[in-house]
Amino acid sequence: MKVILFVDDENLIIRNLKNIFDDNMYEYVFKNSGVDALEYIKAHPVDLLCTDIIMPDMDGFQLLDYVKKHYPKIMRIALTDIGHPNLVRKLSLENLAQLHVFKPWNDTDLKANIIKIMKMQTALHTEEMMKMLQALDSLPTLPDIYETLVEMVSMDAPVDDIAALIEEDQSTASVILRVANSAYYGRKTGSIHQAVMNIGLNNLKSIIIANSVFEELTDDMGMLMDMWQHSTLVNKLVTAIYSECLKKPIPGIFASAGLLHDIGKVVLYHNYEDYRNIIDLASETGISINEYEKVLFGVTHQDLGAYLLNLWGLPFAYVESSMHHDKPMDHRIINKELVAVVHLANYYANCYRREEEYSADLKVYTFLKLEKDHVEKMLCDEFKWRIHDKANNNS
Structure with a gap:
């Protein structure tokens, strides 16, 4: 049975958590301190850690x-007071x-979201996924510059030092400047320091990844460049839909x-010579690329x-x-708004590029309270743009 470990130094919170999680779906363990929790983790298997911060x-x-470094397979949830936004940022x-x-949280929502996370963890570690991973020649790893950046951020390093790190990597620096100077950031700069300030550290890390x-996986830049351009376009559209249609900034x-929603395609393309043909077939036949992937690999690029x-x-x-941008109304999704926006952005990016295998779920417009024409x-x-609209029969 999967194990969920709750940690909070307040007895009242622990009692509340015990009342919420009083079923037999998972094994629930409750600890009053980080020290006790860590001792338990070292001696017992844990699948999800849910801990207070202060x-x-x-x-x-x-x-x-500690858990992230030594037990990376454990899912991690932070319980934080809404009045401490700096804690969330850190x-x-x-x-x-x-x-x-x-x-304070809503008890029903908390339980539902934890169950959703546990189900996602199960979905990510299927037998088919394990077979796929064993069959791959290589998997991308986080670059040294990323690990150094995370360490510098954790030490509250000055932006000047972070900019200096990026300037040492010509490829990364050029991409950072290209993104910073794109239309959706609204400023032109040749300075890495200013680019980092404009983009923000969270976006900076995702761009580096x-x-x-x-860069690591490509031998043939043709289709890889198409995938990169598609991902950057989707990212622009996500920002635009938030700001211009939902009338609010995207959460930082x-x-x-x-930018990362289709990263699984890049890995499959690198590992399988015939993957280009699969993409072409999906475009020519109108059959979803996911269907081809499921038959050939057992998992889709979204899963990977x-x-x-x-x-x-x-x-x-x-x-x-990544997992749900093609089925944004799935009941297992926690961050429904973001996934719905990524779904629309992906759809319109495909419209712009005249890709025929993808269509929009019309329920997304209703969920987001948006008019398609708007x-x-x-x-x-x-x-x-002149919208190249395809027949949308999804309801």
């Missing part, structure tokens, strides 16, 4: 950091927790979800991408955006 002796930051920048739950994966920690993003400890919303007018106004 605790005496060993606080939640220390506990999550947790996000250091990738210490895949999900943040704010106190995406660039390193494309999710601002590069579009979600596995990698989870392995790298990125926010759970990124994992969901979204497409925004695209015409902001990007000067």
